[in-house]
Amino acid sequence: MRLCVKKHPYPWSFKMSDLRVRFAPSPTGFLHIGGARTALFNYLLAKKEQGTFVLRIEDTDVERSTQESVDAILQAMDWLGLSYDEGPIYQSDRYELYKSKVSALLDQGLAYRCYCTTEELNAKREAAMKIGGKPRYDGTCRERTDQPDLPYVVRFKTPRDGNTAFVDRIKGTITVENDELDDLIIQRTDGNPTYNFVVVIDDAEMGINLVIRGDDHVNNTVRQIPMYKALGYEVPEFAHVPMILGADKKRLSKRHGATSVMVYREMGFLPEAMVNYLVRLGWSCGDEEIFSMDDLIAKFSLDNVGRSAGVFNPDKLLWLNEHYIKTGDPERLGGLVAEQLEGQGVDVSDGPEMAAVVQTLQDRVKTLVEMAEGARFYFEAPVSYDEAAAAKFLTEEKRVVLELLIKYLGATVSFTLEDVEGAFKAMMEESGLKLGKIGPTVRVALTGGTVSPSIYEVVSVLGKATVLARLQKALASLV
RNA sequence: GCGCUCUUCGUCUAGCCUGGUCUAGGACACCGCCCUUUCACGGCGGCGACAGGGGUUCGAAUCCCCUAGGGCGUACCA
Secondary structure, eight states: OOOOOOOOOOOSOOGGGGEEEEOOSSSSSSSSSHHHHHHHHHHHHHHHHHHHHHHOOOOOOOTTHHHHHHHHHHHHHHHHHHHOSEEEEGGGGGGGHHHHHHHHHHHHTTTEEOOOHHHHHHHHHHHHHHHOOOOOOTTTTTTTTOOOSSSSSEEEEOOSEEEEEEEEETTTEEEEEEEEOOEEEEEOOTTOOOOOHHHHHHHHHOOOOEEEEOOOOOOOOOOOOHHHTTTTHHHHOOEOOOOOEEESSBOOOGSSSSSBHHHHHHTTOOOOHHHHHHHHHHHOOOOOOOOOHHHHHHOOOOOGBOOOOOOOOOHHHHHHHHHHHHHSSSHHHHHHHHHHHHHHTOOOSSSSOHHHHHHHTTTTTSSSSHHHHHHHHHSSSSSSSOHHHHHSSSSSHHHHHHHHHHHHTTTTOOOOHHHHHHHHHHHHHHOOOHHHHHHHHHHHHHSSSSSSHHHHHHHHHHHHHHHHHHHHHHHOOOO
């Protein structure tokens, strides 16, 4: 197998076999496209390096976090095949730890209580903006020594001199002057810790040595690094993957269409198509387009992840889905299509073999939903015929065609594709009728419409009894 | 506004580090032709990009500088 070459081979700060990565969604909604890709990259690298993939639920925002969201995220990861080695670990179970870290920082003078009110803060921000300054906290309470009996938040004392820099495994070196940073709130008035604080503690305590997360966190990273140091932790390595944008180059959101990966399942997409699409958005391996999960585990590397944001392209996802449907195992696809049909109240228990049905449809549909639609006639005789089609192909003058069909097919014992084809050939030869004169009529009689797989296949898969019954029925309803 | 960052066909990208092999390759989409009993599949072909401007160099998509545009951040959200 051809592996993708490394472009920037520079050393890691730890042994790759000790790799520990994590995916840390906040349960405030379903798993969206961007999150899924982040999870996928983490998973792939962990698998490739035989490291450990941890799942952590970031539910410090009590207002917006829900158990339904946790379930939805877990379900989506399962569908995509992204299994984790440890977790899920809930931050809400770890408040004692966070509290003790806040106290420690307070005791060491590395954090302080801030009594400024939200109103005061907003006013200060506006004032700063007005004179062209940065809308940051001005440090009013930083050196305060009294402890009034008032509500307060705890802020981290961010260093004011020098700069903070790190080597991003995707974007390269990123540097920010410390005086651009302000003193972050690490504990809210209600006593709950905030994201930027707990993420540092958790990543460190869980031994995460490579943080792979969205691009939108680069700014947080430079704020978090001083906290790792203050807390006495080793700073992990970082890899920030670019954002996924909509067609208008704006951050992908609902108005660009479905953003929940599970909605794609409902729309008839296969998980391998979604995985393949997601990984190729921002990562490449030469000219290759098709990757199985095993290919990816062998070939994935952060070195081939691009630095620029990518536009989500549903057309390409659809193409990949088409590919995986075309090449998928008929038995497996049959199971999925059966689920769809049963959901629509179609009884598939005594119809033709599902796998055989699937095989006639694999080359002509792009989604499982389309496949289910196309498969429906195999299990349900047409209740009515397409009006225009019937007017054209089920006319009185087609009576002879139907009668011949019944005669020849009735005399055919086995309905293998070869035998069916043989019967049609014999009929055409002896009657002088061309397939063009017969095909459309059979199709309408058997399927009710003008679009279907090849008629030989349809006749073969439907089986003798069903075919003859439907032909008779058509005969009886000629116009 | 300020900070960080990005910029190759409409879109995803190869190439850029190690300048010549690039009249810039592949894929999706689109268009055309062929195949064809329907719808599709498939085959073949076409359209189409180095953001702009300056340098450096015999030579730049590749190195340097500037400009423009985009994204993200600037919360007691994560």
